[in-house]
Amino acid sequence: MIVAEQKPIAEIAGYLDGHKRVLVLGCGTCVTVCLAGGERETAQIASVLRLSGNGREILENTIERQCDAEFFDAVADQAAGCDAILSLACGAGAQMVARVFPEKPVYPALNTKFMGTNDGAGEWSENCLACGDCKLGVFGGICPVTRCSKSLANGPCGGSADGRCEVDPQNIECGWQLIHDRLKALGKLDALSEIAAPRDWSKTHSGGPRRLSREDVAGL
Amino acid sequence: MWRGCERPAASDVSDRSDSPLERSAIAMSEEKQSKSGSRLERKLAAGGFAVTAELGPPKSADADLIRNKAALLKDWVDAVNITDNQTAIVRVSSIGTGKLVHDMGLEPIIQVTCRDRNRLAIQADLLGAYLMGIRNVLCLTGDHQVFGNHPTARYVFDLDSVQLIAMVRDMRDRKVFACGDEIRNSKKAGIKEPRLFIGGAANPFGDPFEFRATRLEKKVRAGADFVQTQCIYDMERFDRWMKEVRARGLHRKCAILAGVTPLKSVGMARYMRDQVAGVTVPDCYVQRMAEASDPKAEGIAICVEQIRRLRAIEGVAGVHIMAIEWEEKVPEIVERAGLGTGG
Ligand code: SF4
Ligand code: SF4
Numbered sequence: 001m002i003v004a005e006q007k008p009i010a011e012i013a014g015y016l017d018g019h020k021r022v023l024v025l026g027c028g029t030c031v032t033v034c035l036a037g038g039e040r041e042t043a044q045i046a047s048v049l050r051l052s053g054n055g056r057e058i059l060e061n062t063i064e065r066q067c068d069a070e071f072f073d074a075v076a077d078q079a080a081g082c083d084a085i086l087s088l089a090c091g092a093g094a095q096m097v098a099r100v101f102p103e104k105p106v107y108p109a110l111n112t113k114f115m116g117t118n119d120g121a122g123e124w125s126e127n128c129l130a131c132g133d134c135k136l137g138v139f140g141g142i143c144p145v146t147r148c149s150k151s152l153a154n155g156p157c158g159g160s161a162d163g164r165c166e167v168d169p170q171n172i173e174c175g176w177q178l179i180h181d182r183l184k185a186l187g188k189l190d191a192l193s194e195i196a197a198p199r200d201w202s203k204t205h206s207g208g209p210r211r212l213s214r215e216d217v218a219g220l
Numbered sequence: 221m222w223r224g225c226e227r228p229a230a231s232d233v234s235d236r237s238d239s240p241l242e243r244s245a246i247a248m249s250e251e252k253q254s255k256s257g258s259r260l261e262r263k264l265a266a267g268g269f270a271v272t273a274e275l276g277p278p279k280s281a282d283a284d285l286i287r288n289k290a291a292l293l294k295d296w297v298d299a300v301n302i303t304d305n306q307t308a309i310v311r312v313s314s315i316g317t318g319k320l321v322h323d324m325g326l327e328p329i330i331q332v333t334c335r336d337r338n339r340l341a342i343q344a345d346l347l348g349a350y351l352m353g354i355r356n357v358l359c360l361t362g363d364h365q366v367f368g369n370h371p372t373a374r375y376v377f378d379l380d381s382v383q384l385i386a387m388v389r390d391m392r393d394r395k396v397f398a399c400g401d402e403i404r405n406s407k408k409a410g411i412k413e414p415r416l417f418i419g420g421a422a423n424p425f426g427d428p429f430e431f432r433a434t435r436l437e438k439k440v441r442a443g444a445d446f447v448q449t450q451c452i453y454d455m456e457r458f459d460r461w462m463k464e465v466r467a468r469g470l471h472r473k474c475a476i477l478a479g480v481t482p483l484k485s486v487g488m489a490r491y492m493r494d495q496v497a498g499v500t501v502p503d504c505y506v507q508r509m510a511e512a513s514d515p516k517a518e519g520i521a522i523c524v525e526q527i528r529r530l531r532a533i534e535g536v537a538g539v540h541i542m543a544i545e546w547e548e549k550v551p552e553i554v555e556r557a558g559l560g561t562g563g
Contacts, residue, residue, distance in 0.1 A: 149364055150334075150375070154382035155435045157361040158423035158450055161497040167364045169497070180428045192431065195438055198339065198383045198398065 001117075002030040002090040003124045004037060004110040009048055012086065015107040016049070019056065019084040024049065024109070025075065025097065026062030027089035034124060037088030037110050038062060045088065045109060066093025072100045079104060132203030132210065138191060140182035145199075147175025153196035156180070255392060255445065258355035258417035259327050260299040264446065264475045269531060270538030271559050272329065272448065272477060273297045273550050275321065277312035283320060286312065289547050290321045296551045299327040299356055301448070301540070305336060308368025315349045322353045329419060330354050333362025338378035339387065339398045346388065350414035358419040358448065359384040381420060382435075382442050388418050389443025420444040422476070424461035425454060426498040433464040440474045447474055448540040451481035453492070453501040455529060462533055471535030478530040481542045482549060483519035486510040520549060520556070527557040 016022055024046045032038030039062040046060040059078050063071045066089035072079075079085060084105045087094035091112040098106040114126035129146045136143060145151045149167040156176035159166025165174045183189050201207070254261060263270050273293050278285040293300050300321060302314040318328035330349055332342055346357065361381045365373045379387065387398045395403050395413040403413040420439040424432055436447065452458045458478070465471055483489045483501075486509040493501035505522055512518035527539050539559075543549050 150361060150377045150380070152361065152377070152380040154380050154438055155431060156426060156428070157381075158421065158426045159363070159497040160427045162427060166497045167366055174427070176431075177428055180431050193434055193438070195382055195386065195442055198379050198387075201378065 001033055002112060003034045003114050003116045004031050004090050004112045006036055007109055007111055012109050013052060016084060021057045021082045023078050023082040023085045024058060024060045025085055025087050027066040027093050028062055028064040031089060031110065042088050067096050069096060069100055133200060139179050140186055142175060142179045142182055144175055144179060147178060153199060155192060256355045256415045256417035260356055261417040263298050264537055270477060271297045271554055272299050272301060272540045274301045274542045274544060276303050276306055276544055277317040279311050286317050286320050290324050290326045292547045293550055294324060294326045296554045299329050301329045301331055301358055304331040304333045308363050308365045310369065315345055318354050319352045328354055329356035329358050331358045331360055333360045334377050334379050334381060334384055335362030335365060335375050338376050343397055346414050350416060356417045357388055359388060360421050382438050385418055385420055385439055385444050386442040388416055392416055417445050418443055419446045419448060422447040423450040423498045424458050425450060425500050432461060433468060436470055437468055440470050444474050446477060448477045449479040450498055451479045451542055453505055462535055466535050475537035476535055477538040477540040478536050479540045479542055480523050480526050482523035482553065483509055485515050520553060523553055524556045
């Protein structure tokens with residue numbers, strides 16, 4: 001899922017300065033699951049903003065997904081009556097709000113962090129950088145692009161020690177130690193003797209914002 | 221006493237770094253197989269025990285500082301590594317520094333990390349370095365930028381160190397750029413490729429230990445002509461690693477230069493033991509440093525002992541002395557280690 005966290009309330013309040021009627025808009029998918037922008041968090045932010053007064057009217061609602069235009073009908077009327085929208089979606093969702101309501105200023109209430117997994121209560125971690133050319137099959141199901149702080153393709157740098165990454169040994173595991181251990185457990189260490197060729201970064205954002213067009217599902 | 225190789229005059233900045241006389245003398249034998257025209261390559265090819273050192277460029281546009289350090293090292297080592305924004309701190313570029321050093325007759329080994337430059341920038345810089353007379357390159361991953369003075373910078377890591385080695389090898393041996401294009405200015409122009417002697421780093425002490433020899437093997441297969449190791453204190457672990465290296469025959473394809481760093485104080489010994497990732501310092505050395513009445517002299521003595529032991533290990537082709545900000549001690553270490561006679 002997309003993992004996000006709420007911005008400091010002061011930053012949010014700063015954006016809303018001067019706006020009289022604001023729609024606080026939650027999203028029912030990823031950010032609901034990671035407890036950053038679902039119905040509950042939308043209600044919380046809305047009440048904090050109401051308490052802060054300023055004579056500002058605060059409306060609230062949560063739609064199923066902000067990254068898809070088809071879910072916005074439910075809030076079209078509310079949005080029309082507002083002079084700003086505060087989106088509790090990820091960056092993609094907030095941009096869709098701006099696209100659907102071109103005449104309304106849209107502000108983000110979240111910092112979108114990464115694409116990752118839930119690792120237990122209140123813990124999330126980054127696992128995929130959407131490189132566009134997934135090589136998990138070669139690396140034992142552990143992503144070197146993401147889990148190695150330097151996205152190395154041919155094994156650990158000299159900074160790997162006791163399974164931790166030199167960048168922040170307290171908090172970051174060395175992705176290459178994980179890859180090594182897993183391939184060893186699978187009896188596939190040989191795979192690491194192969195020299196991995198330079199990556200084709202044009203398949204990442206280095207090639208510009210990416211698009212996907214699929215004729216097979218167009219018009220469905 | 222050993223005085224190092226013959227040096228060209230400072231004014232000789234021609235395409236090749238040897239004097240014409242030297243060139244003709246070796247032309248018939250080694251020149252043919254020579255990959256790069258590097259003197260380090262020639263020394264290793266002739267079976268000599270190579271000595272390299274390290275020169276950290278300054279954090280300001282201070283040519284005198286570079287020249288002073290180079291003057292200290294000049295007659296004592298075969299070549300000197302010029303670090304590339306070491307520990308992610310901005311310094312004079314390795315190529316700029318290398319040119320100054322080269323002009324003084326000291327052979328530079330230009331370090332290149334993958335952190336700051338992508339494949340376009342590195343290839344362009346290597347072409348330029350070659351034109352300025354530089355003949356050795358050391359290909360490194362690079363410390364992460366969080367360690368340095370610009371922790372908010374964006375990193376590059378377009379290539380990793382293995383891929384970098386392969387790219388430089390392909391530029392030299394296949395005469396192509398990373399994209400596959402021939403290294404020529406136009407279809408009609410001749411191929412003019414940069415011919416560099418290619419080094420890599422090896423860390424016998426990093427984790428996972430059992431992968432370390434595999435990683436070296438990858439670098440050798442990618443085209444490393446020599447490697448310099450992380451500084452060695454733990455001889456036992458280094459011995460085990462060298463056994464694995466010999467079992468794979470890597471020492472015959474690639475010159476292994478064993479890294480040493482003289483300890484200056486017990487504080488440094490403890491710091492290296494506890495804080496530096498990928499370095500282990502056995503307690504016996506920490507204790508010796510703690511008990512010494514003159515820790516600096518003890519550090520040099522330990523370093524000299526280590527070099528003598530390393531030299532006796534089969535497959536060790538030289539030493540790499542990393543006396544950062546202590547360059548003035550390199551001549552003493554070289555001399556006391558008896559590196560003047562066999563080379
Ligand atoms: S290889 Fe690419 S697509 Fe696969 S997990 Fe890693 S970043 Fe994501
Ligand atoms: S320590 Fe491991 S995860 Fe960190 S940069 Fe080096 S190889 Fe990558």
